[in-house]
Amino acid sequence: xxxxxxxxxxxxxxxxxxxxxxxxxxxxxxxxxxxxxxxxxxxxxxxxxxxxxxxxxxxxxxxxxxxxxxxxxxxxxxxxxxxxxxxxxxxxxxxxxxxxxxxxxxxxxxxxxxxxxxxxxxxxxxxxxxxxxxxxxxxxxxxxxxxxxxxxxxxxxxxxxxxxxxxxxxxxxxxxxxxxxxxxxxxxxxxxxxxxxxxxxxxxxxxxxxxxxxx
Amino acid sequence: xxxxxxxxxxxxxxxxxxxxxxxxxxxxxxxxxxxxxxxxxxxxxxxxxxxxxxxxxxxxxxxxxxxxxxxxxxxxxxxxxxxxxxxxxxxxxxxxxxxxxxxxxxxxxxxxxxxxxxxxxxxxxxxxxxxxxxxxxxxxxxxxxxxxxxxxxxxxxxxxxxxxxxxxxxxxxxxxxxxxxxxxxxxxxxxxxxxxxxxxxxxxxxxxxxxxxxxxxxxxxxxxxxxxxxxxxxxxxxxxxxxxxxxxxxxxxxxxxxxxxxxxxxxxxxxxxxxxxxxxxxxxxxxxx
Numbered sequence: 001x002x003x004x005x006x007x008x009x010x011x012x013x014x015x016x017x018x019x020x021x022x023x024x025x026x027x028x029x030x031x032x033x034x035x036x037x038x039x040x041x042x043x044x045x046x047x048x049x050x051x052x053x054x055x056x057x058x059x060x061x062x063x064x065x066x067x068x069x070x071x072x073x074x075x076x077x078x079x080x081x082x083x084x085x086x087x088x089x090x091x092x093x094x095x096x097x098x099x100x101x102x103x104x105x106x107x108x109x110x111x112x113x114x115x116x117x118x119x120x121x122x123x124x125x126x127x128x129x130x131x132x133x134x135x136x137x138x139x140x141x142x143x144x145x146x147x148x149x150x151x152x153x154x155x156x157x158x159x160x161x162x163x164x165x166x167x168x169x170x171x172x173x174x175x176x177x178x179x180x181x182x183x184x185x186x187x188x189x190x191x192x193x194x195x196x197x198x199x200x201x202x203x204x205x206x207x208x209x210x211x212x213x214x215x
Numbered sequence: 216x217x218x219x220x221x222x223x224x225x226x227x228x229x230x231x232x233x234x235x236x237x238x239x240x241x242x243x244x245x246x247x248x249x250x251x252x253x254x255x256x257x258x259x260x261x262x263x264x265x266x267x268x269x270x271x272x273x274x275x276x277x278x279x280x281x282x283x284x285x286x287x288x289x290x291x292x293x294x295x296x297x298x299x300x301x302x303x304x305x306x307x308x309x310x311x312x313x314x315x316x317x318x319x320x321x322x323x324x325x326x327x328x329x330x331x332x333x334x335x336x337x338x339x340x341x342x343x344x345x346x347x348x349x350x351x352x353x354x355x356x357x358x359x360x361x362x363x364x365x366x367x368x369x370x371x372x373x374x375x376x377x378x379x380x381x382x383x384x385x386x387x388x389x390x391x392x393x394x395x396x397x398x399x400x401x402x403x404x405x406x407x408x409x410x411x412x413x414x415x416x417x418x419x420x421x422x423x424x425x426x427x428x429x430x431x432x433x434x435x436x437x438x439x440x441x442x443x444x445x446x447x448x449x450x451x452x453x454x455x456x457x458x459x460x461x462x463x464x465x466x467x468x469x470x471x472x473x474x475x476x477x478x479x480x481x482x483x484x485x486x487x488x489x490x491x492x493x494x495x496x497x498x499x500x501x502x503x504x
Contacts (some may be wrong), residue, residue, distance in 0.1 A: 065288045065290050066288060066289045066290050066443070067288045067289055067290075068288075076290055077243065077273060077275065077290070158273065158275040159275070159276065160273045160274060160275065161274065163273065173252070173276075175391070175392075176248065176252050176389055176390075176391040176392070177252045177253075177254075177391070177413060178391060178413050178414040178416075178417055180417075
């Protein structure tokens with residue numbers, strides 16, 4: 001049971017890490033950048049929110065299957081395959097909320113900072129600090145989308161005991177086996193973890209605001 | 216300070232990610248949900264890995280249709296499935312190294328205890344289905360191309376009925392979920408005995424048509440041709456059919472039952488001819504079922 005919980009946190013945590021590395025810069029660039037097809041790209045990110053996890057799972061499965069284009073990597077039915085699938089699911093959440101947050105602040109902050117002698121990078125960082133709370137909300141949304149996700153990890157992980165079984169796939173299995181009590185217990189743990197993670201993220205964002213606006 | 220810590224954390228995560236790479240030496244077994252969910256596979260594996268300590272086994276439990284597709288794609292090394300006609304087609308396509316029938320149990324039609332269509336009155340499964348269709352009593356189909364669904368379609372066509380209408384619904388779910396839906400809506404459904412047994416305490420549904428040879432449910436083991444671990448796959452198939460494998464299969468589940476959950480197939484099995492005839496009948500299905 002403990003190893004299933006830890007594996008859930010590991011897989012979804014790693015996926016969130018990858019999604020942040022891609023999604024935060026992507027959302028920022030889409031909000032601030034001026035380049036052709038920026039609107040189309042932004043629409044695609046928002047549309048990504050509607051992508052069913054099981055379709056992402058199927059695509060990743062076909063990619064990593066032993067007879068698929070990346071079959072030689074032998075990643076199918078392993079945790080890295082699950083991380084990849086969940087990262088693809090979480091990235092649109094992180095990018096879309098980042099984009100909306102960054103857009104919500106006008107260019108004044110950066111202009112003033114530049115006028116006071118900041119480099120473009122420093123000005124950008126100041127802009128991002130301004131929306132720090134929303135960026136953490138973006139991470140919370142991404143994490144929530146993947147920790148509770150079952151279709152994709154089932155398909156690319158195979159729900160292998162001791163290797164790729166996570167909380168959601170264990171819940172499906174125990175329900176199928178008629179062990180409703182165990183399934184409900186796992187559901188409770190999942191909910192508690194989601195609550196704890198969001199509480200931590202929320203505390204972080206509050207702390208960030210206090211640092212910016214000391215009373 | 217906080218930044219340095221988060222960079223360290225990120226580096227740690229990446230290290231774990233890389234070090235947690237795939238274990239390539241494990242035998243991948245594509246099994247049906249009925250054998251896995253009933254606990255049979257869990258009961259067999261320790262004995263197999265004790266006999267062959269050099270192998271570890273990963274079990275991927277999916278429907279028989281999906282399992283065969285995983286086999287075609289070489290994502291699993293060996294299959295344990297129950298869809299005879301689809302298996303024979305798999306073999307004809309050159310995807311399997313050999314097919315061995317290892318065990319069987321049976322399907323049953325379960326339904327509400329008050330049996331509105333009167334299935335108890337007839338012996339054969341075709342007659343039972345005709346009664347359901349005539350009475351337009353609710354029937355829940357798996358509707359998911361699983362081994363059980365393939366058998367259900369075969370039985371309907373044998374009864375010369377095209378099931379359609381408000382009374383015939385498709386669940387598109389696994390066996391356990393379908394049983395729960397059938398139970399809640401008071402519908403008849405076709406189920407394998409092992410899954411029914413595992414959920415029996417939660418269901419009002421009771422067996423109402425059973426024992427027809429057409430309801431025999433035969434599981435075969437097939438090492439996949441061209442898979443990564445062909446030697447291990449062959450060893451597994453041989454072990455499952457060996458005396459020790461058969462003994463474990465027979466000993467699985469509550470022994471006080473009139474019928475065991477799974478019965479190993481032996482050469483001298485009195486039902487072997489019945490099974491042969493059933494497989495021929497299944498293969499003749501124009502739909503490939």
